[in-house]
């Protein structure tokens with residue numbers, strides 16, 4: 267029997283998801299022994315036309331990482347969808363928009379102005395911006411269209427499964443690959459990680475007092491965190507309460523708080539709003555009833571960049587998805 | 597979610613949003629023990645106030661999740677009012693302080709979403725303050741009218 271065909275592809279991403287596949291180490295040999303990799307731009311020299319030459323649904327599984335923010339990415343994932351039996355959104359960016367999704371707090375115009383004009387490391391006296399079409403003597407040069415809005419993979423094509431994480435840990439990848447290849451398919455739309463929240467599996471959970479109050483907010487670089495105490499109790503914002511488990515508590519074990527890369531725990535619709543709510547609820551001091559609104563605001567102001575903190579990995583997948591577009595750019 | 601979709605789905609219809617006379621749509625989350633009773637009193641006392649507010653009764657202002665507020669903005673609300681018990685009066689001791697913290701924190705996030713933070717308002721209104729309720733809602737409606745429609749619809753590109 268022919269080996270099932272598998273494809274890997276990247277969209278708006280950092281390359282970390284490719285790295286984590288390589289981090290499978292010897293296990294990657296098990297994968298290559300079981301499947302036939304027909305497309306993997308970062309590692310193998312197959313081209314788009316090779317994918318186009320395949321039949322409908324001929325690829326058993328496509329693992330796609332990265333968010334969608336250009337016309338090229340959109341075309342490629344639509345092509346892969348057509349040629350694939352299953353599509354797995356691989357990593358935070360494909361799953362929820364990820365770090366690149368934070369660009370949704372700006373518009374394309376603002377991003378271009380910043381990157382190609384006003385940033386102090388940019389020298390561009392003629393104000394040249396990337397164009398979709400440029401006429402030259404030799405002919406017309408084209409670039410993909412850069413969209414205003416970063417989208418998740420499932421806002422662009424139909425997705426069968428999600429592998430969360432920035433990046434997904436090798437153990438989770440192996441178990442997902444094994445499960446899918448075994449043919450015992452989970453329910454469509456499943457996130458291939460536990461349904462619990464990270465606090466449920468966190469080694470520090472036992473140190474969390476029953477009544478948790480954050481008197482003061484500290485950023486991780488401001489104190490030496492006690493490696494055995496819940497971060498929240500130490501005044502450090504940790505998104506464990508609203509984040510899905512399954513990462514093997516990577517950050518916690520490195521004495522860093524959870525930033526939420528596994529996305530919302532099951533049942534949470536908007537990870538950012540839920541995280542914001544959770545932290546605001548436990549932030550408090552004695553005598554709050556006597557606090558004026560101004561004093562309460564000051565307490566809240568301790569949280570630096572709340573939008574970026576709470577929506578760090580999930581802005582495109584959130585309720586509002588992006589900053590409001592002003593009329594003129596519509 | 598806890599919002600009565602039946603009510604919102606109808607009343608928040610976006611069709612008339614862009615028409616010449618802009619009538620703000622305000623979602624009012626009112627605590628059962630204070631502001632809701634205050635609004636009731638305004639009604640039984642026949643105090644006149646504008647009809648743009650859609651009241652939703654909650655058992656405590658702290659029952660309002662930031663997600664409910666964002667949901668309302670997403671689906672066509674131009675403003676959201678939360679009415680809770682005065683400091684010291686919350687039936688669940690400190691729910692109203694939690695609400696205050698959440699509202700202040702959410703206001704900062706709203707700015708990044710391009711939503712004017714004053715589209716969200718928190719007021720302490722007791723069961724005996726029918727007149728205050730009418731005044732707050734009338735003033736809030738005018739404030740939102742000046743801001744114009746929110747129209748949170750998303751760009752496709």
Ligand code: SF4
Pocket residue numbers: 464465466468469470471474495496497498504505506507518523524
């Ligand atoms: S808040 Fe963070 S440190 Fe505390 S138990 Fe949850 S995951 Fe662990």
Ligand code: SF4
Pocket residue numbers: 431432464509510513514515516517518523524525526527528529
């Ligand atoms: S601790 Fe949080 S941010 Fe770190 S890997 Fe796990 S889910 Fe991601």
Ligand code: FES
Pocket residue numbers: 627628629630655656657658679680681685686687688691692
């Ligand atoms: S019971 Fe009214 S605000 Fe808590």
